[in-house]
Amino acid sequence: MNTAFSTWTATRAAGLARLDAFLPHAGRAYAARRNHAVDAPTVSGLSPYLRRRMVTEREVLARVLARHDETAAEKFIDEVFWRAHFKGRLEGQPEIWTRYRQSVAQGRAALDRDPALARRYADAVAGRTGIDAFDAWVAELEASGYLHNHARMWFASIWSHTLGLPWALGAAFMHARLLDGDPAANTLSWRWVVGLHTPGKTYLARADNIARYTEGRFQPHGLAADAPPLEEPPFALPWTSPALDLSPPQGPSLLLVTEEDLDPQTLLPSDAAVAAVHVADAVERDTDARSPLVQDFARQALDDAARRVAVAFPDTPVRRGPIDAETLAQAASAAGVRTIVTAYAPIGPTRDRLDALASQLAARGLTLKSLGRPYDALTWPQGRGGFFGLKKRIPRLLDQLALRPNAQPALL
Ligand SMILES: Cc1cc2nc3c(=O)[nH]c(=O)nc-3n(C[C@H](O)[C@H](O)[C@H](O)COP(=O)(O)OP(=O)(O)OC[C@H]3O[C@@H](n4cnc5c(N)ncnc54)[C@H](O)[C@@H]3O)c2cc1C
Incomplete structure (x- = not known):
């Protein structure tokens, strides 16, 4: 077992500390050693934080590029964009x-x-x-x-x-x-x-x-000698570039924070009128119940987000609770708003829950607005085809994300 990754603290501060500790290794050392599954960490261990946006891809890339030049960090940057490639692929082909x-x-x-x-x-x-x-x-x-x-x-x-x-x-x-x-x-x-x-x-x-x-840790016997591919029929619809709504709500709204995006401070512009915040309880996996370890991590990550939100939106009521129409309708009514805004949830159990919720809320005269992030709007359209298509565009994406010197950020 990799002892560095045997225990995890589900806070943004812990994610940032992990990023700090990894930064010196994100350059050529990562390219040379990343495939070694050994006790000393050869990789970042950032995935549980990136997965929930407790730490965002953009800030990881920014910190890495402040420390290493683009060529030295190429392999690590590629891996961060692999995440976006997969997200875009699934989003465009549900x-x-x-x-x-x-x-x-x-x-x-x-x-x-x-x-x-x-x-x-x-x-x-x-x-x-x-x-x-x-x-x-x-x-x-x-x-x-x-x-x-x-x-x-x-x-x-x-x-x-x-x-x-x-x-x-x-x-x-x-x-x-x-x-x-x-x-x-x-x-x-x-x-x-x-x-x-x-x-x-x-x-x-x-x-x-x-x-x-594994540097000699394992020498397994009896592994299959070949791997015949499975086949499946073509998809009913072609891959379609995901369209994200990037415009924040016009008037005051209730901000709903889910496990899909635990960086609510950067979701909305600083002058957005947030009347109240509802931090959701964790959503269960739908095919298999999540392990107790994952459930604890998710719960603590949401607790951490609730604490951060209370600091970021002072004098704004912050509540915890389930994601159901009744609870949210009451929260919206208490805040005196008709719009609930939340970070766009990519395909998965939270999205299923939000999709069902949108129509239930509409029946109560409330709007559930899913707000995308510029990072996703720029990268997900590269989910068609193989990773190489996205890889070719990484220099331009880094420009558009304002991560290169004298870059021309995208106007989204
Ligand atoms: C069978 C299988 C299942 C996987 N399941 C998941 C999963 O459920 N969730 C998940 O985040 N990753 C998954 N991965 C991808 C990859 O294994 C993990 O992202 C990576 O091991 C996370 O460790 P790290 O943060 O130390 O990675 P690092 O090597 O430090 O990479 C930095 C970040 O880049 C992203 N990244 C790196 N490699 C990949 C990759 N191959 N695909 C997509 N993103 C990548 C991750 O966000 C990662 O945190 C899976 C890979 C395989 C082969």
């Missing part, structure tokens, strides 16, 4: 999410039908497969809520290609236990391993590669 959820249901049905498969599944999730590396990663995931990227790739490959288990059940298992569990990054990475993301191209974990990049 059927990927629908299909994933169908595949989870089909996987569960297969376990009910096939006792041998059900036994293999039970052994895998208990870390009892006899494959040393895999069993250790199950324990590490359960105990820490984190796995190194390379370990996630090997894990997904062994799950799907060696153990012959339904990929979507593995994705759901991992998602429910990762502190950074993310519908886009997780689902698309698993789809890539089984050949659905880049049709025909799979990822096969090899024992020598695992031994090399």
Whole structure:
């Protein structure tokens, strides 16, 4: 287990401290060592904070570029943009999410039908497969809520290609236990391993590669020798560039803070009239219940956001509570407003909840306004095709995000 990533504090201050500690390593050292899944941290450990925007991509990029030149930090910058690429891909092709959820249901049905498969599944999730590396990663995931990227790739490959288990059940298992569990990054990475993301191209974990990049910690035996790709029918609709509303509400509003975006201070312009703030309780995972570790992290992250909001919006009532129409209608009425504004929630359980809520609130004469962020509006349209399309545009995106000297920021 990577001892640096065995415990996590769910505050923005802890995320910023992690960023500070990582900064010296974000240049060439990261490029050289990032694939090594070893005890010394070779990667940032920022994902649980980035996932909830406790620390934003923009500020991570800004701090890294203040410390390293663009060439030295190229690899790290690329990885931060991989997140945006996956978010944009899923946002523009929602059927990927629908299909994933169908595949989870089909996987569960297969376990009910096939006792041998059900036994293999039970052994895998208990870390009892006899494959040393895999069993250790199950324990590490359960105990820490984190796995190194390379370990996630090997894990997904062994799950799907060696153990012959339904990929979507593995994705759901991992998602429910990762502190950074993310519908886009997780689902698309698993789809890539089984050949659905880049049709025909799979990822096969090899024992020598695992031994090399764990620096001898594991030398697994009995791994699959090949990884035939899965196939699926074409999507009903083509990928469509996501359209985000970037205009803040005109009049006073109730600000709803969800786990999807815990940086409410930078969501609205400083002169926006916020009459009250409602910080939501965590939203449960919809296919699998989230692990107690993830639930605690989410709850504490929301507590931290509520404390920060109280400082950022002095003299403004801040309440905690569930996201339901009744609670929000009461909060809006107490604040004397008809508009509830919230950060745009990308595809996933919170979005499902907000979509249902929008019509329930409309029936009460209230508007739920989802406000996008310029970073997403600039990067998500690059979610079509492969990562290379986005990579080519990174210098221009850094300009548009005003992250390069003498840059011409985008007018959005
Ligand atoms: C099977 C599988 C499942 C995954 N599930 C998730 C998930 O649920 N949530 C998640 O955030 N990432 C996921 N990833 C991507 C990646 O493994 C993690 O983002 C990364 O390991 C987080 O650790 P870090 O912050 O130390 O990364 P660093 O290497 O320090 O990277 C910095 C940041 O860049 C982003 N990033 C890095 N690599 C990737 C990547 N391959 N794809 C997308 N963004 C990336 C993350 O936001 C990360 O915090 C998955 C990868 C695989 C192979």
